[in-house]
Amino acid sequence: MNHLEIRLQPGLYFVATPIGSARDITLRALDVLASADVLAAEDTRSLRRLLEIHGVPLGDRPLLSYHDHSGAKARAKLLDHLAAGKSVAYASEAGTPLIADPGYHLSRDAAEAGYLVTSAPGPSAIITALTLAGLPTDAFFFAGFLPNAKGARRTGLEAVREVPGTLVFYESPHRIGEMLKDAARVLGPDREAVICRELTKKFEEVRRGTLSALAEEVAGTRLKGEIVVLVDRAPAQEASEGDIEAALQDAMQTMSVRDAAESVAKAFGAHKRSVYQSALKLSGKR
Numbered sequence: 001m002n003h004l005e006i007r008l009q010p011g012l013y014f015v016a017t018p019i020g021s022a023r024d025i026t027l028r029a030l031d032v033l034a035s036a037d038v039l040a041a042e043d044t045r046s047l048r049r050l051l052e053i054h055g056v057p058l059g060d061r062p063l064l065s066y067h068d069h070s071g072a073k074a075r076a077k078l079l080d081h082l083a084a085g086k087s088v089a090y091a092s093e094a095g096t097p098l099i100a101d102p103g104y105h106l107s108r109d110a111a112e113a114g115y116l117v118t119s120a121p122g123p124s125a126i127i128t129a130l131t132l133a134g135l136p137t138d139a140f141f142f143a144g145f146l147p148n149a150k151g152a153r154r155t156g157l158e159a160v161r162e163v164p165g166t167l168v169f170y171e172s173p174h175r176i177g178e179m180l181k182d183a184a185r186v187l188g189p190d191r192e193a194v195i196c197r198e199l200t201k202k203f204e205e206v207r208r209g210t211l212s213a214l215a216e217e218v219a220g221t222r223l224k225g226e227i228v229v230l231v232d233r234a235p236a237q238e239a240s241e242g243d244i245e246a247a248l249q250d251a252m253q254t255m256s257v258r259d260a261a262e263s264v265a266k267a268f269g270a271h272k273r274s275v276y277q278s279a280l281k282l283s284g285k286r
């Protein structure tokens with residue numbers, strides 16, 4: 001037996017479940033699932049199957065269906081259990097609840113009502129993909145699913161074009177071809193990108209290349225399964241002399257020449273000494 005029956009404090013427990021390989025569940029997640037007074041799930045069948053795989057008995061505990069679209073009524077039912085001092089464990093169909101999955105409204109309402117809201121953390125496709133992609137992870141932006149419609153998808157891509165970090169998208173196999181074409185067009189054909197497919201499953205695959213190369217590659221194939229697309233940040237633009245001078249003029253309205261030079265050099269990643277020389281020249285002209 002992998003799980004323990006433990007005494008849980010009353011409250012709401014968000015439980016992460018595997019994104020593929022069933023054994024990726026954590027021992028604590030199993031403990032929480034074995035011990036909560038009430039279980040709730042986005043998809044009750046998936047949770048029932050997971051309990052069976054790991055030998056966690058449901059017993060006579062309620063297993064309720066909840067997703068944010070099931071609305072206020074289903075939420076009120078779970079909040080009633082919390083009000084009665086019960087521990088409630090909630091799981092998504094796969095991965096971490098609330099990550100491109102339901103649970104946000106439930107979390108917010110339970111916290112606002114003053115109940116304990118906590119988690120048994122675990123797998124998520126975002127983190128798994130970042131781990132494998134080989135793109136910088138110092139900063140990343142999770143953009144979720146892009147809209148279906150072409151115009152809205154391009155607008156969504158434009159909104160994240162300048163984000164100074166790796167972009168992470170969830171994508172469906174039916175739209176991946178169109179998405180890559182639009183991404184190459186809006187974000188730039190030469191940006192490095194990675195497709196992570198079927199993570200932790202039998203046919204796990206990682207494809208790397210520029211956006212245009214991946215778009216071309218995928219155009220001739222039918223990718224199946226679950227997909228995360230990652231795109232490297234835009235290459236740093238080399239600042240022109242004009243840009244630096246304009247920023248210096250602006251900064252010197254409120255700062256000393258030295259401070260303005262330091263701040264502008266930092267903002268543009270330029271050499272301090274040469275920016276200081278430009279600042280001195282400009283201050284002489286003023």
Ligand code: SAM
Nearest residue numbers: 019095096099101124125170171198199226227
């Ligand atoms: N809550 C989940 C998480 O923490 O990753 C995400 C749920 S979202 C509805 C489902 C999407 O996540 C899929 O369409 C796919 O883009 C991504 N995904 C989930 N599992 C995956 C896997 N094993 N491999 C690649 N992508 C996956």
